[in-house]
Amino acid sequence: MTATATRPGQETPAPAPRPRGRGLRAALLAVIAVALVALGGGLAVGLGIGQEATPTANSVDAGFSRDMAVHHRQGVEMANLALERSTDPEIRQIAFDISSTQTNQAGQMEGWLALWGLPRSGGEHMAWMGGGHASHDTPSTSGSGALMPGMATEDELAALRSLSGTAFDVEFLRLMIRHHQGGFDMAQYAAGNAAEPAVRTLARSIAETQTAEVTTMVGMLTARGGTPLPAP
Template identity: 75%
Template sequence: MTGARGLRTALLAVIAVGLVLLGGGAAVALGIGRGEAAPGAASVDAGFARDMSRHHLQGVEMANLALDRSEDAEVRQLAFDISATQTNQTGRMQGWLSLWGLPPTGGETMAWMGSGHSAHETAGTSGDLMPGMATGEELARLRELTGTAFDVEFLRLMIRHHQGGREMAEYAAEHATQPAVATLAGTIAETQAAETTTMARMLTARGGTPLPAP
């Protein structure tokens, strides 16, 4: 899935996961307290929700590819867990944006993390890719692989992807003003740290070595 149209279609598809109820019920379900002032479009809360949604969607894309291609039971279980968890989390973040009256995309990528973190200032990124995200060329190569070679490259890409996402989540956990945002960001950071450790072990067992950290 590539391009702005594909991204927007994917985001709209997962909004339904977050907006499980209507009106005030949706706010409660998504952890947003009634009467809380909505954050602005340039806030850490909104920027994190937008950018982590995009970051997660690529993770889901790679995980679903592993579910289709891998014949390794451990890799498939990992991919299932990543896909399910990150789809749910993306739904929550998109639900927040909808409740706040903000668009699901827009703004300068990573600008909410402050000076030195916007996409055009961050080393190791291409275009508006965020830290850890795979390039189109890397994804195309992954799709061409099979067997253990696929599993190794999937783990390499997903480890780097988690490392980049963890940095974003740690910043949001510390700087978000909405308690629900800070809590989810902390959960993402903890989960991705644990999964990175697991994937590093799996990669070594399959004879692979990690990519450079983002």
């Protein structure tokens, strides 16, 4: 490229001014703002939730999400214990399935609550179901309030942790069968009464999946010489 000569008496053009720090910062902030808006929309889409209306704290959608997430977290706790303690391949497989599925589902429900700006805890368990469904079961020894149907007490969990071998496998199946049975009414009610389609779909999936898993676990329990606990 041939350099352009400067004629005598002609001033050399000044270089173009560089963007000032303030202008560059404003441009970056604008880009970040657009990205955050897009991320918020993507989060809602990823959780399968529409953005037209926000459920209230006392709604079926919020109540189900709060209570079933808590219910699931105990199921995950027991399933993870089985993965640590059991050497039975069948027990380990169903424990893995329960742990992975319910961890994902609990995270999804807690994500909905965060998206709606609602707390993950609070209120009377199952009051959102109406018709006297509020939980008045045996209080937990941890003092955390009444347990929802099917949930194990702290004493039952402590007893499970003390077992090993086939005795552990049998007691794990007994507690998990009852746990699944206890969550069925909540899932069935939400499937028919939640306002959000995604909540109804998840509730229906939980009811169907856990019903099938109960059938499988009852067969496994019988094969190991155990009998189910009374249904909650």
